[in-house]
Amino acid sequence: MQRTAIHTITFTARCESGLHIGGSQDELAIGGSDNPVIKNPETREPYIPGSSLKGKMRGELEKQLGRFGGEKKDRPCGCGSRKCPICRLFGAHMKPQNNLGPSRIIVRDGRLRKGGSIENKTENIINRQTGAAQHPRSNERVVEGAEFEMQIVLQVFDLDEQFSYTDHNDNSHQGDEALQAVVADGLELVQTTGLGGGTSRGSGAVSFDDFKLDGELWTHWSA
Numbered sequence: 001m002q003r004t005a006i007h008t009i010t011f012t013a014r015c016e017s018g019l020h021i022g023g024s025q026d027e028l029a030i031g032g033s034d035n036p037v038i039k040n041p042e043t044r045e046p047y048i049p050g051s052s053l054k055g056k057m058r059g060e061l062e063k064q065l066g067r068f069g070g071e072k073k074d075r076p077c078g079c080g081s082r083k084c085p086i087c088r089l090f091g092a093h094m095k096p097q098n099n100l101g102p103s104r105i106i107v108r109d110g111r112l113r114k115g116g117s118i119e120n121k122t123e124n125i126i127n128r129q130t131g132a133a134q135h136p137r138s139n140e141r142v143v144e145g146a147e148f149e150m151q152i153v154l155q156v157f158d159l160d161e162q163f164s165y166t167d168h169n170d171n172s173h174q175g176d177e178a179l180q181a182v183v184a185d186g187l188e189l190v191q192t193t194g195l196g197g198g199t200s201r202g203s204g205a206v207s208f209d210d211f212k213l214d215g216e217l218w219t220h221w222s223a
């Protein structure tokens with residue numbers, strides 16, 4: 001097994017609504033919010049943890065492709081099959097012994113580039129029996145319009161030459177191109193469904209833009 005390429009995919013993530021990615025409860029004393037957003041401890045600026053984006057990409061691709069693990073099919077895919085885009089890109093869940101090689105994708109933390117003010121969104125929880133509003137819960141959100149610089153590193157190995165993938169536009173790809181297409185589909189799905197907490201209540205709408213692969217226009221991103 002030999003690595004044949006390391007690609008760097010860069011792009012901008014823009015908040016199209018308030019964004020809530022939860023931070024540490026240690027913030028309580030400082031911020032006074034029940035539910036603070038994650039911030040860089042040095043600069044106090046919000047950021048997008050790479051693990052959040054990566055986890056959401058994986059989860060959405062698993063739903064799209066119908067690939068889950070565990071007896072109840074409610075866990076991340078751990079099939080370890082050579083044909084499985086999830087296990088190849090992200091690693092086979094709880095199955096370190098497989099022939100797929102290391103996970104191909106590294107998602108860096110997204111650093112704030114523009115905006116970044118924090119708002120407190122208060123949500124009343126309605127008691128279903130009495131209809132009365134209970135203790136309101138405040139959620140911090142990064143204000144709409146904030147922009148973050150994102151970076152994904154994609155490793156390609158010689159054993160990926162045999163990997164094929166049909167993207168959501170029904171175009172088939174092979175090898176290096178196929179891995180890139182899985183990444184692009186994952187990002188499309190996050191753009192459609194949102195990021196962070198409270199997406200069903202209007203938070204977390206994000207749009208991705210300015211895609212570059214190794215400094216050149218990335219053709220797999222057509223949006």
Ligand SMILES: [Zn+2]
Binds near residue numbers: 080081084086088
């Ligand atoms: Zn799998």
